[in-house]
Amino acid sequence: MIFLELVLQNFGPYYGRQVITLDSRKNGSSCPIILFGGMNGGGKTTLMDAIRLALYGPRAQCSTRGNLSYSDFLTQCVNSSTPPTEKTRIELAFEHIENDKPARYRIVRTWEKNPKDGKDHLGILDIGVNDEWLDTGLVSIWDEYVENLIPLGISNLFLFDGEQVKELAQQDIPPQNVVEAIRGLLGLELAERLAEDLDILVSRKRKELADTKDLANLEEIEQRLLQQTEEKQATQEQLEHITAKLEAAEEKQKISLDKFISEGGKIAGERSQLEKQRSQVTSEIEQVRQIMCQLAADVLPLMLIQPLLVEVQKTGESEIHTSQIQIARSVLLDRNERLINQISQLDLSDEQFDKIKFLIEEESELLASNSDDAWLLANAKLLAQLSHILSYSLETAKFSARQQLELLRTKEEELITLERQLQTAASPEIYQKLHEAHTEAQNRVAQIKVEYEAKKRYLVELEAANEKSIRDLKKYTDQNIDRKSKEHIITASAKVQQTLKLFRERLTLKKLNKLEVEVTECFRYLLHKSDLVHRIVIDTDTFGLSLYDLQGKMVPKHRLSAGEKQLLAIAFLWGLARVSGHRLPVAIDTPLGRLDSSHRTNLVERYFPSASYQVILLSTDTEIAEKEFKVLQENDAIANKYLLQYDSSTRQTIVKEGYFW
Numbered sequence: 001m002i003f004l005e006l007v008l009q010n011f012g013p014y015y016g017r018q019v020i021t022l023d024s025r026k027n028g029s030s031c032p033i034i035l036f037g038g039m040n041g042g043g044k045t046t047l048m049d050a051i052r053l054a055l056y057g058p059r060a061q062c063s064t065r066g067n068l069s070y071s072d073f074l075t076q077c078v079n080s081s082t083p084p085t086e087k088t089r090i091e092l093a094f095e096h097i098e099n100d101k102p103a104r105y106r107i108v109r110t111w112e113k114n115p116k117d118g119k120d121h122l123g124i125l126d127i128g129v130n131d132e133w134l135d136t137g138l139v140s141i142w143d144e145y146v147e148n149l150i151p152l153g154i155s156n157l158f159l160f161d162g163e164q165v166k167e168l169a170q171q172d173i174p175p176q177n178v179v180e181a182i183r184g185l186l187g188l189e190l191a192e193r194l195a196e197d198l199d200i201l202v203s204r205k206r207k208e209l210a211d212t213k214d215l216a217n218l219e220e221i222e223q224r225l226l227q228q229t230e231e232k233q234a235t236q237e238q239l240e241h242i243t244a245k246l247e248a249a250e251e252k253q254k255i256s257l258d259k260f261i262s263e264g265g266k267i268a269g270e271r272s273q274l275e276k277q278r279s280q281v282t283s284e285i286e287q288v289r290q291i292m293c294q295l296a297a298d299v300l301p302l303m304l305i306q307p308l309l310v311e312v313q314k315t316g317e318s319e320i321h322t323s324q325i326q327i328a329r330s331v332l333l334d335r336n337e338r339l340i341n342q343i344s345q346l347d348l349s350d351e352q353f354d355k356i357k358f359l360i361e362e363e364s365e366l367l368a369s370n371s372d373d374a375w376l377l378a379n380a381k382l383l384a385q386l387s388h389i390l391s392y393s394l395e396t397a398k399f400s401a402r403q404q405l406e407l408l409r410t411k412e413e414e415l416i417t418l419e420r421q422l423q424t425a426a427s428p429e430i431y432q433k434l435h436e437a438h439t440e441a442q443n444r445v446a447q448i449k450v451e452y453e454a455k456k457r458y459l460v461e462l463e464a465a466n467e468k469s470i471r472d473l474k475k476y477t478d479q480n481i482d483r484k485s486k487e488h489i490i491t492a493s494a495k496v497q498q499t500l501k502l503f504r505e506r507l508t509l510k511k512l513n514k515l516e517v518e519v520t521e522c523f524r525y526l527l528h529k530s531d532l533v534h535r536i537v538i539d540t541d542t543f544g545l546s547l548y549d550l551q552g553k554m555v556p557k558h559r560l561s562a563g564e565k566q567l568l569a570i571a572f573l574w575g576l577a578r579v580s581g582h583r584l585p586v587a588i589d590t591p592l593g594r595l596d597s598s599h600r601t602n603l604v605e606r607y608f609p610s611a612s613y614q615v616i617l618l619s620t621d622t623e624i625a626e627k628e629f630k631v632l633q634e635n636d637a638i639a640n641k642y643l644l645q646y647d648s649s650t651r652q653t654i655v656k657e658g659y660f661w
Contacts, residue, residue, distance in 0.1 A: 001584050002614050007091035010082040012046040013653040024614050024639035031639035036618045037660050038644030043653040044618035048589050054092035054107045071118030074111045087112050153184035157576050162590030169565035173544045186511040191504045202493045205486040225469040232462045239455045246448045253441035278418040288408045300397040316383045336360045512538045519575035526567045526602050563599040587616035592623040604628045609637040621660045
């Protein structure tokens with residue numbers, strides 16, 4: 001894991017938005033150190049708090065939080081000059097390996113004074129070609145996710161300050177938080193957690209055993225199950241016998257029914273119904289005949305002389321036409337007569353007059369020859385009535401007559417069928433015998449069905465009881481097995497606890513042996529007195545350090561100077577980081593403390609460039625002074641350097657590139 005960028009906006013003394021590049025690989029550089037210079041109270045510790053707060057949120061162990069609630073702490077972190085409309089914001093961009101590929105994320109936390117619900121707003125940005133906000137899935141499990149990157153329990157071994165080193169140097173036994181971090185770092189808490197879980201499991205199983213009721217007697221359950229099985233088998237045999245009787249009775253009923261039907265018993269039983277139907281059909285036939293008589297009393301008989309009526313219609317129409325022609329002819333003859341008289345008075349020759357007269361008289365003779373005598377003497381009203389009869393009344397009567405004839409034919413056939421059925425009906429004596437035989441067969445079937453259903457219900461009850469007995473037996477067996485299993489768990493847990501105790505002891509020895517080698521190597525590497533300490537031993541219970549010289553004699557810690565004790569504490573933290581296997585950045589606030597010049601030189605030349613692949617140093621001008629700064633520059637160890645300029649009048653800090661010199 002490597003930090004890429006830290007953004008502070010209205011956080012602590014940092015007013016406005018200030019961006020700090022932490023990537024030590026920038027411009028192809030392999031220098032590990034990011035150096036921050038600032039005076040006391042200038043915001044160095046605030047930078048460390050910002051990194052912790054971005055990573056862990058409410059769980060962050062920040063320097064100025066104390067006993068404050070998270071909401072009060074967030075309010076305290078807001079810059080006093082922040083406008084009410086602006087929010088406080090911290091961003092931490094980092095890179096780590098995920099699924100064998102580099103992955104870059106940006107943690108963004110924002111809040112305002114007196115935040116709602118006492119929380120900040122967390123967002124995770126995927127840094128890529130198109131920076132995209134990740135869904136709430138990663139945000140909701142962020143605490144678990146960050147534990148896989150840099151567990152909170154060991155964070156103080158990588159993000160620490162001079163006061164922590166000083167406290168560790170002055171005590172013979174490491175503080176409790178360091179002890180817990182060591183246990184987590186070495187994997188010792190897993191065995192302890194397993195032992196605690198075993199205790200909880202044993203306690204739970206003992207409680208379950210104490211709550212278990214007395215179990216039923218196994219022999220009683222088995223005897224009841226055997227009895228129910230035998231009774232079930234006997235009932236099944238009885239049911240099969242009843243089924244055979246039912247099938248025989250149903251077959252006998254079918255034969256009696258067939259005989260009842262074939263010998264007219266059914267029809268005889270239905271005689272009254274058939275006679276009623278015959279009477280009804282006869283009445284309906286009579287109604288049809290009455291309707292047909294009514295049709296015959298109307299225009300229907302004219303259908304017999306329909307062709308003559310058509311001829312009468314044509315003759316009447318012809319006579320009316322002839323009458324109209326005769327009227328016109330009379331008018332024309334009178335006109336011709338007047339025309340001859342008028343022509344005779346004209347000055348014409350006799351020859352001309354004779355020709356004209358001949359033509360007129362010839363026309364008059366022609367008109368006279370076309371006259372026929374009328375014999376029908378029909379008028380227009382009579383012809384209209386005749387036309388209505390031919391075109392409507394006769395057709396309607398004919399259609400109705402056909403319908404009634406068809407209905408009459410159907411009813412007569414129905415009547416014939418009913419009379420035939422009545423003729424085939426059995427006599428009352430035979431009908432009575434057939435009816436009694438059929439009724440007896442039906443009653444026998446009904447009786448056997450009742451017996452069958454009762455036996456079947458009883459069999460179902462037996463099967464249910466049998467199933468219950470089987471479940472009781474299984475439950476007894478399961479409970480007995482479960483009881484024995486719980487007893488076995490309780491018995492075996494004691495052995496497992498002993499094994500775990502031995503495992504913890506051996507694991508602790510193995511881990512601490514490796515840690516002892518690393519801490520000894522780191523301490524001897526940092527200490528300019530190479531012959532002072534030959535071996536460092538770590539107590540398996542308290543994790544206290546014991547020093548031994550070349551002769552194997554213990555070196556009392558009071559013989560060490562304050563600077564040497566501080567180097568020992570740094571070597572202890574360095575060794576822990578190397579043993580952990582976590583490739584994480586190291587951030588150190590106030591790194592040199594009370595060291596003399598020679599110890600400072602060793603720390604500057606040997607520890608800072610080698611502590612990690614990314615080392616963030618937060619120093620005053622008296623710690624990494626001009627001399628130490630030049631040593632780091634000459635060793636090409638500084639990738640970026642920043643100066644925290646604090647203005648006491650505005651109580652604000654500005655981050656600028658550069659250092660004190």
